[in-house]
Amino acid sequence: MKKTIITVVGKDTVGIIAKVCTYLADNGINILDISQTIVSGYFNMMMIVDTGESGKAFGEMADELEETGRQIGVSIKCQKEEIFDQMHRI
Amino acid sequence: MINIYEVSETNKMIEKENLDVRTITLGISLLDCIDSDLEQLKSNIYSKIHEAAKDLVKTGEKISREFGIPIVNKRISVTPIALVGGAACKTPEDFTSIAQTLDQVAKEVGVNFIGGYSALVSKGMTSADEMLIRSIPAALSVTERVCSSVNLGSTKTGINMDAVRLMGNMVLQTAELTKENDSLGCAKLVVFCNAPDDNPFMAGAFHGVTEADKIINVGVSGPGVVKTALEKVRGENFEILCETIKKTAFKVTRVGQLVAQEASKMLGVPFGIVDLSLAPTPAVGDSVADILCEIGLEYAGAPGTTAALALLNDQVKKGGVMASSYVGGLSGAFIPVSEDQGMIDAVTAGALTLEKLEAMTCVCSVGLDMIAIPGDTKASTISGIIADEMAIGMVNQKTTAVRIIPVIGKGVGETVEFGGLLGYAPIMPVNPFSCENFVNRGGRIPAPIHSFKN
Numbered sequence: 001m002k003k004t005i006i007t008v009v010g011k012d013t014v015g016i017i018a019k020v021c022t023y024l025a026d027n028g029i030n031i032l033d034i035s036q037t038i039v040s041g042y043f044n045m046m047m048i049v050d051t052g053e054s055g056k057a058f059g060e061m062a063d064e065l066e067e068t069g070r071q072i073g074v075s076i077k078c079q080k081e082e083i084f085d086q087m088h089r090i
Numbered sequence: 091m092i093n094i095y096e097v098s099e100t101n102k103m104i105e106k107e108n109l110d111v112r113t114i115t116l117g118i119s120l121l122d123c124i125d126s127d128l129e130q131l132k133s134n135i136y137s138k139i140h141e142a143a144k145d146l147v148k149t150g151e152k153i154s155r156e157f158g159i160p161i162v163n164k165r166i167s168v169t170p171i172a173l174v175g176g177a178a179c180k181t182p183e184d185f186t187s188i189a190q191t192l193d194q195v196a197k198e199v200g201v202n203f204i205g206g207y208s209a210l211v212s213k214g215m216t217s218a219d220e221m222l223i224r225s226i227p228a229a230l231s232v233t234e235r236v237c238s239s240v241n242l243g244s245t246k247t248g249i250n251m252d253a254v255r256l257m258g259n260m261v262l263q264t265a266e267l268t269k270e271n272d273s274l275g276c277a278k279l280v281v282f283c284n285a286p287d288d289n290p291f292m293a294g295a296f297h298g299v300t301e302a303d304k305i306i307n308v309g310v311s312g313p314g315v316v317k318t319a320l321e322k323v324r325g326e327n328f329e330i331l332c333e334t335i336k337k338t339a340f341k342v343t344r345v346g347q348l349v350a351q352e353a354s355k356m357l358g359v360p361f362g363i364v365d366l367s368l369a370p371t372p373a374v375g376d377s378v379a380d381i382l383c384e385i386g387l388e389y390a391g392a393p394g395t396t397a398a399l400a401l402l403n404d405q406v407k408k409g410g411v412m413a414s415s416y417v418g419g420l421s422g423a424f425i426p427v428s429e430d431q432g433m434i435d436a437v438t439a440g441a442l443t444l445e446k447l448e449a450m451t452c453v454c455s456v457g458l459d460m461i462a463i464p465g466d467t468k469a470s471t472i473s474g475i476i477a478d479e480m481a482i483g484m485v486n487q488k489t490t491a492v493r494i495i496p497v498i499g500k501g502v503g504e505t506v507e508f509g510g511l512l513g514y515a516p517i518m519p520v521n522p523f524s525c526e527n528f529v530n531r532g533g534r535i536p537a538p539i540h541s542f543k544n
Contacts, residue, residue, distance in 0.1 A: 046094040079158035086344040
């Protein structure tokens with residue numbers, strides 16, 4: 001399993017989750033966990049996904065999701081899980 | 091599993107508080123390049139560095155992309171050139187031509203600095219050491235990316251005062267030869283006492299002779315992260331203050347450890363150390379002086395500054411050592427003037443003087459760093475400043491350094507602009523009284539009594 005954290009931040013609008021999930025489904029990326037909040041009108045989502053079964057290279061996936069984000073006016077960032085694990089777990 | 095708050099905390103550090111990995115430095119031993127023929131030597135050096143570092147920049151960018159953490163610099167350090175060039179170089183000009191080879195290969199592989207144009211002369215100088223030292227002004231004026239350092243003393247050996255006197259002249263000559271660029275050459279020249287073999291930070295990085303053939307050393311940073319964490323504990327007691335710095339330093343260092351391991355894996359080069367320094371940049375919010383202010387000082391330099399810095403330095407180390415098994419290099423808080431907006435403001439306000447900076451170097455990780463002084467300062471005065479700093483390092487068994495820039499044609503009250511990460515600095519006054527007779531004595535200062543531990 002290769003875990004990646006996807007964060008989506010931006011102004012709330014219709015279909016953000018749908019758009020991101022469609023991309024992930026199309027590319028064989030499994031969603032393990034989603035948490036989402038809205039702070040003063042701003043959409044804030046974190047997804048933990050497994051990219052182990054996907055044929056996409058990390059850089060390509062990150063670029064394409066970033067572009068998807070641009071189209072719907074939110075910022076989408078992909079990071080491997082280790083950076084958070086290292087920082088927050090002993 | 092990781093939760094949304096932890097993810098946003100990390101990303102806030104990166105996006106808003108300038109958390110970054112300051113440098114991945116690839117150390118390369120050049121001992122196997124040694125040849126008595128100068129052209130052959132240069133060709134060996136070029137090939138070895140090119141082969142070892144050709145993927146360094148690409149790897150750094152890939153790691154940066156995967157973890158979403160900026161890696162600001164990719165750099166190379168090599169074996170001190172005085173050792174490598176000794177057999178082939180007959181004149182200082184021969185050494186300068188090696189500097190040009192280093193510059194050329196640095197440009198070729200895309201690193202922004204290459205360190206190791208160095209000599210280790212803490213007890214005495216060989217003729218190769220002396221030739222290299224005499225070639226430094228020319229070498230730094232004809233190259234762009236080469237950094238030079240000279241180790242002038244240590245707790246075990248004492249201080250080589252002949253070399254200290256020589257370096258005073260060399261600093262001034264370097265300033266003279268690069269005066270068209272506000273004496274920028276001196277920003278790439280540092281002298282040390284107790285220089286570490288595995289320091290990843292420029293200008294003082296070199297690949298020590300005790301190191302493996304190749305090694306990855308990583309320098310982390312993050313003064314902005316510490317400052318922001320401290321904002322939340324304003325007015326609390328020292329225990330809470332220290333706990334907060336420690337926890338933050340731990341998190342910052344873990345990122346460095348991760349990046350170091352990944353880089354080591356991808357490049358197939360063993361991991362050396364993480365240097366857990368708080369290294370400021372001229373960017374707003376990336377300042378060590380601002381942390382000192384957050385601790386409770388009006389400006390860096392106010393009474394209490396040395397105590398606050400001592401505390402900061404110690405807590406950064408305590409938090410960092412748990413985050414990585416191999417901590418090394420300089421590790422602590424850097425206090426350069428021109429690279430730290432808070433320090434610049436303190437100097438401009440009259441709060442921070444050269445003498446106070448010297449006191450601060452007793453408790454921080456390096457020394458007098460990136461300080462602009464008047465261009466008409468005498469060489470012997472510069473040697474005196476160096477000797478003082480070396481003495482602090484020698485007696486306190488710590489690394490100290492001097493990177494001072496006599497700006498030719500400028501005086502107190504004027505400002506000098508270096509650009510980029512090197513920043514800008516107001517020119518600081520220097521004590522005008524002479525130390526010429528002291529510096530001219532010749533010989534060396536013996537090692538202190540506490541060096542005899544056997």
